[in-house]
Amino acid sequence: MENEVVAAVASADWGKYIGAGLACIGMAGAAMAVGNVAGNYLSGALRNPSAAASQTATLFIGMAFAEALGIFSFLVALLLLFAA
Amino acid sequence: MATEAHGEATGLVFHPMDQFIVRPLFRDIVPGTCNPATGLTDGCVRWYEPTNVTLWLMLSVLAIIALFMLGTRGRALIPSRVQSMAELSYGMVHKIVEDVVGREGLKYFPYVFTLFCFVMFANLLGLIPMSFSTTSHIAITAVLALLVFFGVTILGFVKNGSHFLDLFWVRSAPLAMRPVLAVIEVISYFVRPVSHSIRLAGNVMAGHAVLKVFAAFAAIVWVAPLSIVGIIAVYGLEVLVAVIQAYVFTMLTCVYLKDALHPAH
Numbered sequence: 604m605e606n607e608v609v610a611a612v613a614s615a616d617w618g619k620y621i622g623a624g625l626a627c628i629g630m631a632g633a634a635m636a637v638g639n640v641a642g643n644y645l646s647g648a649l650r651n652p653s654a655a656a657s658q659t660a661t662l663f664i665g666m667a668f669a670e671a672l673g674i675f676s677f678l679v680a681l682l683l684l685f686a687a
Numbered sequence: 688m689a690t691e692a693h694g695e696a697t698g699l700v701f702h703p704m705d706q707f708i709v710r711p712l713f714r715d716i717v718p719g720t721c722n723p724a725t726g727l728t729d730g731c732v733r734w735y736e737p738t739n740v741t742l743w744l745m746l747s748v749l750a751i752i753a754l755f756m757l758g759t760r761g762r763a764l765i766p767s768r769v770q771s772m773a774e775l776s777y778g779m780v781h782k783i784v785e786d787v788v789g790r791e792g793l794k795y796f797p798y799v800f801t802l803f804c805f806v807m808f809a810n811l812l813g814l815i816p817m818s819f820s821t822t823s824h825i826a827i828t829a830v831l832a833l834l835v836f837f838g839v840t841i842l843g844f845v846k847n848g849s850h851f852l853d854l855f856w857v858r859s860a861p862l863a864m865r866p867v868l869a870v871i872e873v874i875s876y877f878v879r880p881v882s883h884s885i886r887l888a889g890n891v892m893a894g895h896a897v898l899k900v901f902a903a904f905a906a907i908v909w910v911a912p913l914s915i916v917g918i919i920a921v922y923g924l925e926v927l928v929a930v931i932q933a934y935v936f937t938m939l940t941c942v943y944l945k946d947a948l949h950p951a952h
Contacts, residue, residue, distance in 0.1 A: 660786065660938060667935040671882040674889035685704070 619683045626680040633673020640665040703899035707823055707892065711736040739819040740827070747808040747821070754804075776804070780937060787941035788948065795944055798838075802831060803937040810891060810929035814922070822932075823892040825884055832884035835940050843947035854950040883939055890932050894925045 644662045648655035708718045711732055720730030732738055758773025766774060780800045784792050806822060813820025821827050843851040855872040857865055898921055904914040 660783070663931070663935055664938055664942065667886060667939060668882075670890075671886045674885055674893075675882075677889050677893060678885055 623680040623683040626676045626683065629676025629679070630673050633670055633676070636669035636672070637666050640669055701899070701903060703896045703903065706819075706895060706899055709738050709740050709824075711738050712742060713737070740821055740824065743812055743819045743821045744809070744827070747805065747812050750808050750812060751804045776807075783938060784941055787938065788945045792941070792944055792948060799937055799940055799944070802835070802940055803933055806831070806887065806936050807930060807933035810933055811926070813891065813895070814925055814929060820891050820895050822887055823895055825888045828884040828888040829880070831887075831936075832880040835883065835943060836880040839943045839947040842944075843950060846948060847950055851947070851950045854946055858951070879943065883936070887932050887936055890928055894921070894928055897921050898925065 640662065644655075644658065644665075648658070709732055710716065710718070714736070716730045716732070718730070721728065721732070723731065754769065755773050758767075758770045761767060761770060763770060777800065780803050781793075781796060784796045784799055788795070809822045809827075810820070812818055813822060843854070847853075855869045855876070857868045857872065860868055898918060901914050901917040901921060905911045905918070907914075
């Protein structure tokens, strides 16, 4: 198993494993973005709890948009590993 | 890699992505041996063959039918548990459509509710151990997202004619900014089906891959308890993600529908 992995990495495509690893840095951005959305929602909700319930939909949409870009980086990693 | 048995307690025993391989139900094939160029098509999945994907798509449709048939059969004043589930999910999606799109969007509620039920059941059935998570495949989610994209685009032009293009030409912005904004709006419009489908597939796929990575660590004796705790925790998170992603998918469909019906910003 280990010899197999070493041989596979040494043969040609070590670059794509490094690239896939680098693509995972994109997750940091998505993590900060989603945390920012949730944190700002919470601080707003604690200031005005009566308006919080009506904004949960906006919260989820904002999270979904922020998260999508992180998932693009995941996709790049997958493409590099399995399709490139 | 998957077919070799590894007796040692090091490394992954199976590959975490193996769970997403599409296999025919009634025939064994070796994955990755399909190569039509050389005439070796025994390893290919033929278009008419029932596969694990079609099986679980079918099961999720049957589960939806069962829920609503059983749920609405009694029509009791005091609902049973199944009836409450059916009524609550109906009411929730009805409220999303009404809040986001407005009352004139209720005409499209059946389609939105169908999408919600299908995505939610496909996600949840995919969480049953040894089952197949159909929504982890971009092929499945892209069909759903492209149907929404084309449907919404056609609807926008039918309802608003050329005024639908106001979606890209932001009249509330200063004139000098409008061409720049138009480019951004056009790009973001065409990225919609991509992000719509990949968000769902990516979330489901990543979650299931993480489960399998933890499962592979369970083969090492001294990490096994930790790994089992990890599996339970991630599984709980995945149930949450399955429902939230179905909700987000529905919500975004409603947002796109709203843009089609009211293109002016």
